[in-house]
Amino acid sequence: xxxxxxxxxxxxxxxxxxxxxxxxYEGYKxxxxxxxxxxxALEEALSELVKNASYYEVFSGFKGGNSxxxxxxxxxxxxxxxxxxDNNVVYDILNRNxxxxxxxxxxxxxxxxxxxxxxxxxxxxxxxxxxxxxxxxEDLAKENPRRIFLKTVGKSYEGxxxxxxxxxxxxxxxxxxxxxxxxxxxxxxxxxxAAAIYLISQLVDNLQDNADLLQDYDWVILPVVNPDGYExxxxxxxxxxxxxxxxxxSPDCIGTDPNRNFDFHWNETxxxxxxxxxxxxGEKAFSEPEAVVVRxxxxxxxxxxxxxxxxxxxxxxxLYPWGWTEGVPDTVADLHEVAAEGQNAILxxxxxxxxxxxxxxxxxxxxxxxxxxxxxxxxxxxxxxMELPAGGTGFDPPASDIDHLVKETxxxxxxMARRVIQKYPLA
Numbered sequence: 001x002x003x004x005x006x007x008x009x010x011x012x013x014x015x016x017x018x019x020x021x022x023x024x025y026e027g028y029k030x031x032x033x034x035x036x037x038x039x040x041a042l043e044e045a046l047s048e049l050v051k052n053a054s055y056y057e058v059f060s061g062f063k064g065g066n067s068x069x070x071x072x073x074x075x076x077x078x079x080x081x082x083x084x085x086d087n088n089v090v091y092d093i094l095n096r097n098x099x100x101x102x103x104x105x106x107x108x109x110x111x112x113x114x115x116x117x118x119x120x121x122x123x124x125x126x127x128x129x130x131x132x133x134x135x136x137x138e139d140l141a142k143e144n145p146r147r148i149f150l151k152t153v154g155k156s157y158e159g160x161x162x163x164x165x166x167x168x169x170x171x172x173x174x175x176x177x178x179x180x181x182x183x184x185x186x187x188x189x190x191x192x193x194a195a196a197i198y199l200i201s202q203l204v205d206n207l208q209d210n211a212d213l214l215q216d217y218d219w220v221i222l223p224v225v226n227p228d229g230y231e232x233x234x235x236x237x238x239x240x241x242x243x244x245x246x247x248x249x250s251p252d253c254i255g256t257d258p259n260r261n262f263d264f265h266w267n268e269t270x271x272x273x274x275x276x277x278x279x280x281x282g283e284k285a286f287s288e289p290e291a292v293v294v295r296x297x298x299x300x301x302x303x304x305x306x307x308x309x310x311x312x313x314x315x316x317x318x319l320y321p322w323g324w325t326e327g328v329p330d331t332v333a334d335l336h337e338v339a340a341e342g343q344n345a346i347l348x349x350x351x352x353x354x355x356x357x358x359x360x361x362x363x364x365x366x367x368x369x370x371x372x373x374x375x376x377x378x379x380x381x382x383x384x385x386m387e388l389p390a391g392g393t394g395f396d397p398p399a400s401d402i403d404h405l406v407k408e409t410x411x412x413x414x415x416m417a418r419r420v421i422q423k424y425p426l427a
Contacts, residue, residue: 023237026099027074030059030393034090053276056080057241059394069394071098095393102237105398109234112399122197124403127190129234130160130227133197137165137223140204146170148204153222154293157247160227162293167203167221169214177426178301179417180380181309182222182294185259185371187229187242188395189313191388191405196223196311198406199413213417216426220301226258226290240396245288249275256282259310260367261291262374265324270366281369291371298375306424307338307382307417308375311409314394315363315387316354318342318412321376323359323385324368331381332358338382338419345415350408352389359385382420386412 055073072080084091095101112126122128122136141150147170154162168176183196200221203210213219224230228246232239244255253276260271263285267273271281286292298308320335322328329335339356346352359373360366376383388409391397397405 023099023103025102025237025241026097028071028095028098029074029077029093030069030071030095030098031080031084032092032094033068033070033084034092053278057278069094071393098393099237101393102240102396105392105396106237106240108399122201124194124198124406126399127194127234127402128197130224130231133193133223134161134163136197137163137200140165140200144170144204146172147207153297154289156226156228156290157245157288158228160231162222162225162227162290164220164222164297165200167200167214167219169207169211175304177217177306177421177424178220178304179217179307179309179420180220180297180301180305180375181311181413182225182297182371183311184224184226184230185310185312186257187226187233187244188240189388190230190233190395191313191391191397191402192311193223193230194402195388195406195409196221198410202410202414210414212421213414215421217306217417217421220297222294222297225294228290229255243278244280245290247288249280249283252276253280256280256288258288258291258294259312259371260369261286261288262295262369262371264374264377265368268324268368270323270360270368279367285369294371295374298371298378298380302375302379305375305380307384307420308372308380309384309386309413309416310371311386311388313388313397314390316352316389317362317385317387318354318356318416319359319362319372319385319387320356321358321373321383323370323373324366326358326360326366328358329376334423335382335384338416338423339384341419342386342412342416346408346412349411350404352408354412381424382416384416 055076057071059069059071116125118132120139138150141148147168149166151164152161153164183192203219226245229242229244232246233242244257246255248254249256257279260279260281266285267281272279274280282288286295318339320339343354343356346354355362372383372385388405391401
């Protein structure tokens with residue numbers, strides 16, 4: 001731990017002592033349910049329990065033998081533990097008070113914003129809001145007018161501008177191949193935009209080291225797909241785990257899962273028609289303006305696009321199509337080959353083990369209407385969802401983890417991109 005992180009930790013301990021207050025998640029616990037001795041009856045029981053979003057939320061899948069991480073309301077913890085005991089299921093308590101964890105994180109983030117105000121660059125000391133991210137890419141484009149090109153590609157439901165940055169090597173050659181990257185689909189996954197920012201910085205600031213990545217390829221990056229949700233999660237501990245967009249979906253509920261809103265096997269499986277569900281697919285495909293922006297980007301670059309990469313959290317996974325079915329594309333060998341490059345590079349660099357494979361069978365649940373399936377079907381030969389490692393309670397790595405997580409992610413992205421460039425040279 002660096003000196004300044006130690007000082008910050010001590011400061012926040014003192015601040016916590018003086019500012020303790022209850023919040024929505026006070027007393028919530030997160031349980032990890034072992035994959036051993038799991039029964040079909042238990043799977044069905046869990047499936048029914050988690051339909052009650054007021055008391056349960058699953059943070060990772062519980063099908064196909066995976067361990068499940070489940071956040072449980074205080075009023076339901078006795079019932080949950082009894083269910084586990086009745087089924088002879090081993091479980092651990094990963095977090096005994098989610099509310100306290102989130103309160104401390106928010107205090108830390110507040111102090112970090114004061115310690116590290118935006119100064120023209122985005123470091124890895126803290127998480128940045130959407131305005132700061134947009135300002136960052138605007139400033140980069142002004143500083144590097146021959147290499148970096150800013151484009152406003154749409155507007156969110158609440159009126160926030162979505163902007164892409166195109167990074168080149170400045171040789172002014174037209175019609176290069178394209179790698180398209182986006183982050184921030186799901187609001188609570190703050191590490192995703194942070195990884196996109198670090199990717200941008202690496203390509204801009206380290207041209208000599210990354211010359212091969214820009215010789216025949218341009219990179220187009222949309223750091224935050226869902227800025228309304230992303231900003232909402234930064235309001236307080238109460239909103240930290242918000243996942244969806246912010247457009248009202250019914251008189252009583254708000255938001256759609258933008259990664260279930262794409263018009264490719266939309267709402268067939270792994271999505272919900274309930275407007276209050278975390279995986280609500282929307283009233284129709286492309287009902288969300290944010291999903292429309294990504295759709296239009298995919299079609300804008302599909303003639304030159306060779307890899308589409310969408311950054312998510314969490315799971316330490318590199319997933320490729322299909323997400324709507326257990327089947328795989330005819331070109332599964334190409335997809336697996338490129339994913340394996342990222343997997344091996346990360347393992348060698350940091351020791352982190354990523355799991356790779358087709359979405360449905362790798363995570364053991366379907367997710368129809370997702371952007372990676374849509375991009376692949378549209379014509380991107382390589383299309384991945386990269387789920388970054390867990391941190392904090394799962395979706396909320398503390399700021400002290402940002403640096404190593406984004407650097408690790410970059411190692412995998414760069415390795416995959418280099419293999420893509422070899423496989424798909426500029427015609």
